[in-house]
Amino acid sequence: MNNPFKIAIVSLGIAFLSSCYYDNEEELYPNTNLLCDSVVVSYKTDVDPILQNYCVGCHNANNPGGGYVYDTYADTKNSVDDGTLLGVTNHYTGFSSMPKGGSKLPACELGKIRNWISEGALNN
Ligand code: HEC
Structure with missing residues (x-):
């Protein structure tokens, strides 16, 4: 496996993980700041x-x-x-x-x- 390919995989992984984290945070604290x-x-x-x-x-x-x-x-x-x-x-x-x-x-x-x-x- 060549280096650029590894980097692409790692970046995809990071993007995927951070989007998951964002989704969870939204679920855990739904609109807290908007409601009150x-x-x-x-x-x-x-x-x-x-x-x-x-x-x-x-x-x-x-x-x-x-x-x-x-x-x-x-x-x-x-x-x-x-x-x-x-x-x-x-x-x-x-x-x-x-x-x-x-x-x-x-x-x-x-x-x-x-x-x-x-x-x-x-x-x-
Ligand atoms: C309309 C009257 C009424 C209102 C309003 C009310 N209660 Fe009660 N509460 C009671 C009565 C009567 C009991 C005793 C019988 C029972 O446990 O159901 C009781 C029991 C309790 C108990 C003991 C329960 C247990 O499991 O031992 C707690 C703690 C309590 N109330 C807290 C609250 C809180 C906090 C609020 C407001 C969010 C509240 N109550 C609103 C009438 C009321």
């Missing part, structure tokens, strides 16, 4: 408003559905630490699906919660 800015997530400005909006009506000090409350950071952190916040909101097997009787949170809200947790679930 969920890359850097704050408890106060992103996560707390979502919980207030979708959860606190049934999960507050006077009415702690299933024993869970989302009034404060500390309450919410408990549900992060035992895995229930991710489990119930993503409707994972073995968890009650939340919001109870409602539809799953929009992808953007789920992404914000997920990213906030993977960034360490900070009180930020």
Whole structure:
């Protein structure tokens, strides 16, 4: 096999591999930046408003559905630490699906919660 032919094969290989990588990235993070800015997530400005909006009506000090409350950071952190916040909101097997009787949170809200947790679930 002569050298130019090898080079052609290698370049084709690189082009093929990089196009695959690009496709996967698109699938893994579909339009994240177009739908919402969920890359850097704050408890106060992103996560707390979502919980207030979708959860606190049934999960507050006077009415702690299933024993869970989302009034404060500390309450919410408990549900992060035992895995229930991710489990119930993503409707994972073995968890009650939340919001109870409602539809799953929009992808953007789920992404914000997920990213906030993977960034360490900070009180930020
Ligand atoms: C309409 C009322 C209602 C809403 C809205 C609601 N919940 Fe619940 N939730 C309940 C009730 C009642 C229970 C206890 C019975 C059960 O587990 O289904 C419960 C249980 C839970 C549990 C314990 C589940 C388990 O598997 O042990 C968690 C965690 C939870 N909810 C989180 C949430 C979160 C997070 C939201 C918002 C995304 C939310 N809930 C919205 C009523 C609600």
